[in-house]
Amino acid sequence: MENIEFNVGIDKLSFFVPNYFVDMTDLALARAVDPAKFHIGIGQDEMAVNPATQDIITFATSAAAQILSDEDKKQVDMVIVATESSVDESKAAAVVVHGLLGIQPFARSIEMKEACYAATAGLVLARDYVTLHQEKKVLVIATDIAKYGLNSGGEPTQGAGAVALLVTANPSILKLNADNVALTQDIYDFWRPTGQAYPSVDGKFSNSVYINAFSQVWDEYCRRYDATFSEFSAIAFHTPYTKMGKKALLPKIESENETIQKHLMDQFEKGIVYNRRVGNLYTGSLYLSLISLLENSELLTAGDKIGLFSYGSGTVAEFFSAQLVPGYEKHLRKAEHEALLNQRVRLSIEAYEAMFESKIDLNHNDSFDDPTLYSISEIKENHRLYRTK
Template sequence: MKNIETTVGIDKLAFFVPHYYVDMTDLAIARNVDPAKFHIGIGQDQMAVNPITQDIITFATSAADQILSPEDKKAVDMVIVATESSVDESKASAVVVHGLLGIQPFARSVEMKEACYAATAGLSLAHDFVALHPDRKVLVIATDIAKYGLKSGGEPTQGGGAVAMLISSHPAILALNADNVALTQDIYDFWRPTGQAYPSVDGKFSNSVYIDAFSQVWDEYCRRNDAHFADFSAIAFHTPYTKMGKKALLPKLETEPEAVQKHLMAQFESGIVYNRRVGNLYTGSLYLSLISLLENSEQLSAGDKIGLFSYGSGTVAEFFTATLVPGFEKHLRKTEHEALLNSRVKLSIEAYESMFEEKIDFNHNTKFADDAAYSIEEIKDNHRIYRQK
């Protein structure tokens, strides 16, 4: 029997967002809203926007392509794509991603769904697989497009993109501690029935459910592990908008020493630098926050324990931890990620609205021109044909 005590964790980590964005001041002015409501009230500065030639598959492939070596592609035995923006009710997007990336053929490829939570389930599955097969690897990708409709209440919390994580034994960035505590509640705070273009949201209720879910899983985690806030160097949150995590954390910190409060809140701010510039990634939001924390905090070092709070409406929540490994900072991609964000094209509100309203007719064969590394090249016989670099 293989050793199941192998250290397993995140070996490589990257994100991708589309090459267009909207400035939240411009959106606020166009919607006759005080810009402070967006910048301060929900904590968003920019919002990622994608053309119709970009979808969850191109996002996922573009994110993973940054981190996979030829050797990785031979060692990956499972591709897990987590999304709530599926492009097919039957065929998993992971199957297409697997092919575009050229991963060895004898690998499982599956798609997972539970609102914004599914990537965490994928990470747990990957951990257990690698623990039993320490010479193999698992690719976990969170990829989504968050859309609520033009001039809707949820419009300023839209966004899109993907985060790719390569899970292996002897990881270079983070060791997963396998101390997860999960919570499931059958609640309708956010839902999208099959065939409905945009989600239905009970906004205030959803906020309160999120805050309560964090409180419950945190308390249970502490009970099971005799844990305290002082044990953590930072906590990363699922961030549908960046103010959300703060609303959950602050009430729990009220009774903590001032030094602990200040430290964790400073780390929280480091963990939302990228999210403020992208918007909602749904399944990828927690992991974009994790990348932001690792690449923007100046207070992290090897051996530090990081908490992660994952949440998916409906609802499933989970709290788990990871430990930074020696030399982790050498394996981050801050320069590349900042270059990606800084190279994007700012859209006028008119151009954004036009791009938003564009739709693909899958019953009509069409060819597209998009010079991105991965894009939809053609619609033929009711399926998507992808261009790859």
């Protein structure tokens, strides 16, 4: 099967995380765990934490606001929000984000769900839509809050934040190839029934399902496109914790020569620099890793082919590729992203636990004084009102 060629892809991209984090050494000591279990065992150094006045809508709006110009807002024809942390069972978060951003009114706004995978479905929809409407743009946002409960097994793999991707014709950063291979399996490795506060997780089983899913979609990708690892300059992975992608990649490249193995593993490390400091973004984890790779690798050049592995428990997995556009490095936001991470407030464990337990009661009218640019300012008549600039 031949790869279909067209020039549509990611023109702009950015991420946002809340202004608070927990150091994983602090968390390990508080939980009577060897810090090496967190730093080395799962590969996490910091974990993003959000106050109750910030949610998936404020994250999504903040991430997108960094990259959208006034002209973009006039041309965006669709807003897609991917999340598994929805704040409403009916109204799409994208509708609220659309309004907060001031995007032109004649746009379609939808929310998509399939665990951590949905942003990839949104990206494919955006690519195909722009292919048919070359003058239009589509905003895809992955936004989530990963919470498992205090003192739970999943606690060190929590996180919060959003990634925004602007999809256009003649993109400035990445051209998306039409070589996607998807896999669906009805498996309960991670799930959260409606009304259940935290997910149910079969941790070891989920790890094995992830590894097996990558193996299956990679083998099928190779069968369809006669592909080899040697043609990829890097592969970015969905990253619930940073060791996960490594566990999937290593068995598949063990038969490759040492040069290919070392190159792909070195690039993998560049793709988890930001993830180590943020934690799990669910739908945004793959795309945070992509940003980390682009902004931290010193080996990538225009024309390089990058593989992307997307995974959502339950399960849907997908492998696809993209190619770097000449001059892509001029459109990255490394300085801004590093400043965002470096300026956050390190929480004590007591402050983190208090923030974790803090909730907003939608049935009680209230106002809040969170100075963050986008935050919940008021609860009125059972709905959230947001502060904007």
